[in-house]
Amino acid sequence: MAKPDAESGRKRDAATPRERYRAQVRTEIKDHAWEQIATAGASALSLNAIAKQMGVSGPALYRYFAGRDELITELIRDGYRSLADTLRTAAAGGADLSGLAHALRGWALEDPHRYFLLYGTPVPGYHAPDDTTAISAEIMATLLDACTALTQAAPAAPFAAHLAEHRDWAGDHPAPPAALHLAMSFWTRMHGVLSLELAGHFTGMRFDPAQLFAAELDDLLRGRG
Template identity: 50%
Template sequence: MTSGGIRDRFRAQMRVEVKDAALRQLAEGGATALSLNAIAKELGVSGPALYRYFAGRDALLTELILDAYADLTDALRAAPADLAAQAAAYRNWALAQPHRYRLLFSAPLPGYDAHDERLVAAGQRAMDVLLASAAPGPQPPADLARQFTAWSGAADPAAALHAVTWWSRLHGFVSLEIEGNFASMGLDADLLFASTMFW
């Protein structure tokens, strides 16, 4: 193997280790706990050395978000092509790694561009799975229909309304669940999910 090949493998391995350390930080303290200096210390390298692999905290955060969207999209695609099965897959993914779910849907960090084109496109790929499974319902008002057409491309605005309404409901349920709200009410989240998400 050439020295360039060895360097490439080392670089790839270091990037994986940095991301793994960052995910541990997110799990323990949320996005505000993300610290390149702490990651460097954990990995036994200098802080400046990490800038060979990520341009800064925001660059690392962006890659973590892109990875999370890709994994969520894969989970949705692996489910049968109906909204009930995809809702279960969405919930299971969020419950298995709530720190990554929060990374996608919590308020962005101050100064972080959460509307970066790459992030918007990654989120759209997840929504496209739901759009493909949504059956048309009532037609939205004309202005909203035009917005749905601009957002979703070729999707029927009525199907887009169904998908977004369904996702909003699902997201609300999952967000309440991972923050412990149902548990504090003494409600069994599995029974509640089965009883409320499939009306």
């Protein structure tokens, strides 16, 4: 058996620091991107502006991201992975659908700009690649598991039957129609309250948004969608 080439071995060893450096630079770019989003919104995101903040030329950053859209895609993927991990960890700890709802709210409040990049107004001119849908499907799968546990013997309402015929959003999950209905109701109602709260629409109304969220959740669970 031939011995490994010494030069190849040195190149492999040298690649690890380069990969670490590349990852560090990409992280720094993303940190600056989040700062821009917080200040001016995702539609104003600019690699050239980030390069100026970092003290490098604009073209230098294109070695790390091909353009604005690739950077936005990476931020969206990071966001979906973060939420998927949050819900998966909660479920692994025994959280039911109510527990997942509060985990979702905690995640959203932790970083509203991240939340709105995923679930707010689409960025003008940006189209997410198909593989981002696969990551978001992991989030829905965790919710569908919890919804299925609550609706095993529940009859299917007309809208549930409709969802059963249009279930691409559920991926390969074998959830019954009633669980699909509950998951969709959960998704629309919880995100509805969260979006209004994070956008500041409850400011000045003198009530606690956390209690509204809990009341909507309780109503949803009592009515099972």
